[in-house]
Amino acid sequence: MPFETIHIDTLVIGAGQAGVAMSEHLSRQGVPHLVVERNRIAEAWRTARWDSLVANGPAWHDRFPGLEFEGLDPDAFAGKDQVADYFVAYASKFNAPIRTGVDVRKVQRNVGRPGFSVETSEGLIEAIHVVVATGPFQRAVIPPIAPDLAGIVQMHSAQYRNPGQLSEGAVLVVGAGSSGVQIADELLRAGKRVYLSVGAHDRPPRSYRNRDFCWWLGVLGEWNAEAVRPGKEHVTIAVSGARGGHTVDFRRLAHEGITLVGLTKAFDGGQVRFEPNLAENIARGDENYLALLDAADAYIARNGLDLPLEPEARQLPPDPPCLTHPILALDLLEAGVGTIIWATGYSVDYSWLKVDVLDANGKPRHQRGVSSEPGLYFVGLPWLSRRGSAFIWGVWHDARHISDHIVKQRTYLAYRRPSDSLDSPAPAIDPHNSKTSLMGVR
Structure with a gap:
């Protein structure tokens, strides 16, 4: 039901993991706020992923500090619906002020008065601060090389649900990050003939010497790395929690029946x-894998840990024929390919954000989520402050930083010198008490 104009101190746009985390910290610090979400809480986990998807990290790791997954072994990998239910439960834990079914259509800076005007499908919201918590997966990206071919179904991984959805014939999966690898493996197990196009990637071990790779990245300081290493800006990570979790090994996938090919270059008719870079991409993935094993071994030795040896982890399968004699061109009709799945990632979409805060590539200008436009913030984006920023636990910590910044700004906005005119407006707030409301909902 449409509402009359709402006036609020802080508006959070999006009720996924970033929006829920943001609401918790704002609630803890007494900041009046409202979270709006166009669908349901954590909707993308429910309806924008394939049926068998599980979290890529174990339950002990991929969660917020204040709540564990109910009825799930800490070392297990939560299914997509379990993750969505988790965020619903977390939001109810502190009675998060979330209003669903509200689509934000425009955000613009007010002129001659503080804050922003936010046009929504249900009415106008006036806010002093706005936090954009819509995440990085807003628009599925299919590269412009995608052909227009009769008789071949093409879809993004966001549209894929299960093998039964596909027509007869072989499948070309383009993209070898976590999504592409897991989908290709599922299709192979369903009896499909699968071609997997492999680009540059990192492939950490699922576990090593009785510790999950999430633990290793933690103790080695990798999750808190604050800058992308040169050359790693667009490298995907091939990791899987499917079927209890396993290390992604492209050679093993090939020996099981998947045909590996290099990066997809172009289409010419059918x-x-x-x-011709398949061997190079596989070799660099191996280097990343072995480097993490080396770092883990060194950490164990340095700290005197008693963890079991795992020499078999360094034993790589022999090169399959598709690697030693790579396919450089494929006739889709002759190969019987009936479906192309583009596991080629996502881009952001801020077409509704009418504020001068985006760079020439449409990406936010910010420092740890604090944008170049005062009062406007971002949370939930990759590398917002560190490598772990786009992961569940990382979002929670980034949201705390943004909340602290908002609290400080509220204090400055409320400050008033004794010499100020009695006629000048001043917010009804104690500058030494951040829990006093600056503006409530009315």
């Missing part, structure tokens, strides 16, 4: 051409 033929697709691949870059």
Whole structure:
């Protein structure tokens, strides 16, 4: 039901993991706020992922500090619906002020008065601060090389649900990050003939010497790395929690029946051409894998830990024929390919954000989520402050930083010198008490 104009101190746009985390910290610090969400809480986990998807990290790791997954072994991997239910339960834990079914259509800076005007499907919201918590997965990206071919179904991984959804014939999966690898593996197990286009990637071990790779990245300081290493800006990570979790090994996938090809280069009629870089991409993935094993071994030795040896982790399968004699071109009709799945990632979409805060590539200008436009914030984006920023636990910590910043700004906005005119407006707030409301909902 449409509402009359709402006036609030802080508006949070989006009720996924970032929005829920943001609401918790604002609630703890007494900041009047409202969270709006166009669908349901954590909707993307329920309806924008394939049926068998599980979290890529174990339950002890991929969660917020204040709540564990109910009825789930800490070392297990939560299914997508379990993750969505978790965020619903977390939000109810502190009675988060979330209003669903509200689509934000425009955000613009007010002129001659503080704050922002936010046009929504249900009415106008006036807010002093706005936190954009819509995440990085807003618009599925299919590269412009995608052909227009009769008789071949094409879809993004966001549209894929299960093998039964696909028509007869082989499948070309383009993209070898976590989504592409897991989908290709599922299709192979369902009896499909699968071609997997492999680009540059990192592939950490699922576990090593009785510790999950999430633990290793933690103790090695990798989750808190604050800058992307040169050359790693667009490298995907191939990791899987499917079927209890396992290390992604492209050679093993090939020996099981998947045909590996290099990076997809172009389409010419019914033929697709691949870059001659498959061996190079596999080799660099191996280097990343072995480097983490080396770092883990060194950490164990340095700290005197008693963890079991795992020499078999360094034993790589022999190169399959598709690696030693790579396919550089494939006639889709002759190969019987009936479906192309583009596991090629997502981009952000801020077309509704009418504020001068985006760079030439449409990405936010910010420092740890504090944007170049005073009063406007971002949370939930990759590398917002560190490597772990886009992960569940990382979002929670980034949201705390944003909440602290908002509290400080509220104090400055409320400050008033004794010499100020009695006629000048001043917010009804104690500058030494951040829990006093600056503006409530009315």
